[in-house]
């Protein structure tokens with residue numbers, strides 16, 4: 001067997017710097033995706049025209065690969081929109097945000113539907129405003145119901161940021177390609193990269209469990 | 221006065237309320253009775269705008285409640301509602317359930333809200349249950365919390381939609397006792413119920429509904445001895461028979 005980490009060890013800091021890039025994309029996408037996804041879920045929960053149009057949009061983003069979406073935005077659109085030349089980061093932020101908004105909106109929609117309508121009616125009968133119903137009842141109950149699904153989605157998001165390598169975003173996988181190309185030590189580099197990803201996702205899932213325990217009022 | 225004028229409600233093909241007109245006098249307690257599916261809940265839910273009628277109007281004094289959001293809010297601020305399934309906020313303790321609207325709607329401070337809420341919970345005999353979540357309460361306790369939640373807002377009128385239908389006989393007794401005491405203390409209400417002897421005891425007027433129509437509005441003592449409509453005669457003989465076989469009639 002031919003395994004030798006000596007050439008890789010000096011490159012580990014370089015690989016680790018990719019973590020910041022990966023997490024920045026994931027975090028921006030998670031934040032914008034959550035806000036956007038929540039608004040979309042409120043609209044698609046009703047059956048208006050806007051709701052139907054948005055649902056189609058959501059369905060499209062769920063029904064095509066992220067890889068395709070990145071390419072379409074980064075390489076496809078500039079051809080038809082004069083002067084539109086997004087940087088790799090710009091494309092990554094936009095597509096990852098919209099893509100996670102699409103998935104999260106469906107999760108939120110399920111969360112909203114999981115809330116017993118009776119509680120909302122009781123709130124209305126008490127003259128509680130729509131805003132207070134959303135923030136005081138729908139969000140806290142819905143959050144508990146969908147938290148595991150949301151954490152899952154964030155974990156998926158971290159993993160999928162690796163796709164951004166295809167438009168040359170300098171995240172972990174892209175750095176690996178460079179390291180492997182210059183050291184000819186792909187296997188060793190991949191071991192490191194695998195450990196990095198696993199540490200990131202595992203940390204997130206443990207944090208998710210902690211938050212979930214806090215939110216489970218039904219277990220108190 | 222609540223004026224219900226030519227109210228119609230359709231759900232898809234079914235015509236659930238058919239030209240319903242009635243005036244509710246706020247000084248009088250009403251019981252709406254009738255067989256299942258006759259439109260009792262729908263009528264009650266129209267009164268506080270949980271259901272929007274297909275046509276017709278509801279006025280409280282001279283305010284048309286469906287004319288604007290403000291009007292509906294004004295109507296709701298004077299009218300509480302207690303539901304068959306309690307509809308407590310599942311993520312809030314008993315006291316938080318009562319405090320929520322006091323803080324958000326009445327704009328009370330946390331301390332004031334706590335005081336008002338605890339008075340309301342004490343009144344329904346739940347001074348030992350402030351910090352329990354709904355899933356830690358019995359059905360009867362849940363319904364009493366929901367009554368306290370409504371009363372804490374000091375409404376002039378409370379709508380009860382079958383407050384004991386989801387309860388077993390023992391808890392039914394406990395909840396009916398609470399409602400009876402409230403009525404004795406002057407609470408005005410419109411209640412939908414299947415408990416005939418309860419209706420007879422607390423209501424001044426019986427509103428009898430059948431297939432989306434009000435067939436009669438009769439003083440309570442007369443209704444149970446000499447109802448006007450033949451449909452009511454049939455209904456009474458039927459429910460009294462059913463009530464006795466289920467052993468659910470005796471509560472107090």
Ligand SMILES: Nc1ncnc2c1ncn2[C@@H]1O[C@H](COP(=O)(O)OP(=O)(O)OP(=O)(O)O)[C@@H](O)[C@H]1O
Nearest residue numbers: 231232234236254255256257258259260261262263
């Ligand atoms: N949201 C709805 N969608 C469709 N149909 C409905 C809806 N709500 C009520 N209905 C129908 O309207 C009719 C009247 O319902 P309603 O709940 O007012 O009856 P009810 O007199 O309260 O009956 P019960 O004693 O069983 O509570 C029923 O046939 C019911 O199936």
Ligand SMILES: [Mg+2]
Nearest residue numbers: 260261262382
């Ligand atoms: Mg009903």
